[in-house]
Amino acid sequence: MASKNSRRRPSSAPNLTMPSEVSERIDEELKREAALLREQKRKEIQVLLLGQAESGKSTLQKQFQLLYAQQSLESERPSWRPAVYFNIIKAVRMILSELEYEFSARTEGNPYTTDEVVAEINRLRSALLPLVAIEDSLASEINGGVSIPGGRSGAFVRSGWQNLRPDNGQSVSEPRGFVKLPETANIAAKAISRSTVDITALWQHRTVQRFIEDKTIRLDESAAFFLTHVDRISEPGYLPTTDDILRVRLRTLGVIEHNFAVATGGKAYNWRLFDVGGARGQRQAWVPYFDDAVSIIFLAPISAFDQYLEEDAKVNRIDDSLQLFTMICQNKIFKDVHLVLMLNKTDLLKKKLAAGIRIRKYITSYSDRPNTYEAAASYFRSHFVHSHRKHSDANRSLYYHFTSMLDVKATQKIIVDVGESILQKHIKRVGLI
Ligand SMILES: Nc1nc2c(ncn2[C@@H]2O[C@H](COP(=O)(O)OP(=O)(O)OP(=O)(O)O)[C@@H](O)[C@H]2O)c(=O)[nH]1
Ligand SMILES: [Mg+2]
Numbered sequence: 001m002a003s004k005n006s007r008r009r010p011s012s013a014p015n016l017t018m019p020s021e022v023s024e025r026i027d028e029e030l031k032r033e034a035a036l037l038r039e040q041k042r043k044e045i046q047v048l049l050l051g052q053a054e055s056g057k058s059t060l061q062k063q064f065q066l067l068y069a070q071q072s073l074e075s076e077r078p079s080w081r082p083a084v085y086f087n088i089i090k091a092v093r094m095i096l097s098e099l100e101y102e103f104s105a106r107t108e109g110n111p112y113t114t115d116e117v118v119a120e121i122n123r124l125r126s127a128l129l130p131l132v133a134i135e136d137s138l139a140s141e142i143n144g145g146v147s148i149p150g151g152r153s154g155a156f157v158r159s160g161w162q163n164l165r166p167d168n169g170q171s172v173s174e175p176r177g178f179v180k181l182p183e184t185a186n187i188a189a190k191a192i193s194r195s196t197v198d199i200t201a202l203w204q205h206r207t208v209q210r211f212i213e214d215k216t217i218r219l220d221e222s223a224a225f226f227l228t229h230v231d232r233i234s235e236p237g238y239l240p241t242t243d244d245i246l247r248v249r250l251r252t253l254g255v256i257e258h259n260f261a262v263a264t265g266g267k268a269y270n271w272r273l274f275d276v277g278g279a280r281g282q283r284q285a286w287v288p289y290f291d292d293a294v295s296i297i298f299l300a301p302i303s304a305f306d307q308y309l310e311e312d313a314k315v316n317r318i319d320d321s322l323q324l325f326t327m328i329c330q331n332k333i334f335k336d337v338h339l340v341l342m343l344n345k346t347d348l349l350k351k352k353l354a355a356g357i358r359i360r361k362y363i364t365s366y367s368d369r370p371n372t373y374e375a376a377a378s379y380f381r382s383h384f385v386h387s388h389r390k391h392s393d394a395n396r397s398l399y400y401h402f403t404s405m406l407d408v409k410a411t412q413k414i415i416v417d418v419g420e421s422i423l424q425k426h427i428k429r430v431g432l433i
Pocket of ligand 2: 057058059251252275276277278
């Protein structure tokens with residue numbers, strides 16, 4: 001009996017029945033495409049690097065690059081020069097503006113803000129003014145002319161930023177490995193070379209050192225390193241060392257994908273690492289990348305107990321990190337994700353504790369626990385582990401590591417270990433496709 005539908009079809013309607021060999025060919029093609037896609041998925045390992053701003057995500061990505069794509073790091077090395085100059089200029093500007101503020105409210109009898117000190121600093125300020133004036137245009141050159149929504153200033157990186165150099169040609173008279181600097185970076189290089197003595201005098205000034213010690217002046221974490229190495233950096237043929245590259249601070253904007261070909265057990269895998277901007281305003285950009293991730297590496301800087309968010313000065317950075325981690329543990333979309341926690345910046349934590357900074361002053365619940373690295377590391381770890389236990393799917397394990405992202409040897413060992421466990425998870429997962 002004819003169906004209702006076929007009765008309704010007008011007699012002029014085309015006959016959609018295909019010859020069987022055509023339909024078989026299409027079936028074959030579809031199968032081939034599906035098999036190709038499956039094969040591609042089998043080879044592709046997607047990993048998200050998550051964590052608040054300055055937690056060390058981009059530094060971990062650089063360590064992956066150093067381990068699995070040394071060649072590409074070599075070719076990018078010259079691109080980091082403007083960023084190193086930017087880090088130096090920003091630090092000088094921050095020191096000078098903090099000093100200006102402190103001097104405007106100075107009190108009688110303070111040996112660090114006497115008339116003589118003010119006169120010395122003012123002389124340095126005048127000498128360094130042309131250098132500081134370059135900061136914004138250098139940031140804009142590094143950013144490729146794009147500014148951060150919301151008007152926040154500074155330099156950041158986004159996808160493909162290394163190729164934004166307007167001129168990376170090499171002339172025959174220049175030494176091998178030398179790459180022409182973009183215009184403003186070139187001006188910055190010359191200004192730094194001319195100002196090396198004044199930068200060092202400012203940096204080593206007893207008032208500056210004292211204000212840094214008592215946190216009147218707060219600088220980016222790598223500022224001290226670059227200011228101490230300004231002589232080396234101001235040399236004409238300067239090329240950033242690996243240590244310089246690991247220390248450079250540039251904010252990540254949006255999500256940047258990095259690909260690494262890694263051979264394991266005779267098989268080639270394509271690791272797709274997604275490095276995200278960690279500031280609060282950036283976090284909504286993470287969402288589209290959640291679905292296909294086999295693993296999340298979450299970075300929590302445990303040295304940040306005495307620091308507050310740049311986005312919200314009332315929020316302690318460890319609190320923010322823990323809240324963010326809790327949200328990730330709770331999110332059902334991640335219930336089958338391989339979760340790795342890197343309790344990062346342990347070198348800085350040790351340094352702060354050795355300098356006598358007391359955790360209890362910033363985190364009252366730390367109470368009268370010893371102010372030692374072992375006690376602090378275990379305390380912070382237990383908070384993250386507890387949050388995971390409380391909010392995660394019961395079947396999901398948490399793999400954690402204490403890390404210092406500037407230590408190449410130790411970090412690479414961790415990357416290999418973590419990589420193996422992520423690969424196991426991946427194989428388990430694709431086995432089900
Ligand atoms: N001392 C020390 N510094 C670190 C460590 N990890 C990262 N840093 C430094 O901390 C700064 C911030 O690191 P990034 O990797 O840029 O931070 P991020 O998480 O990518 O930050 P956003 O891109 O803003 O989200 C850089 O200057 C790094 O050199 C660490 O373990 N120890
Ligand atoms: Mg980053």
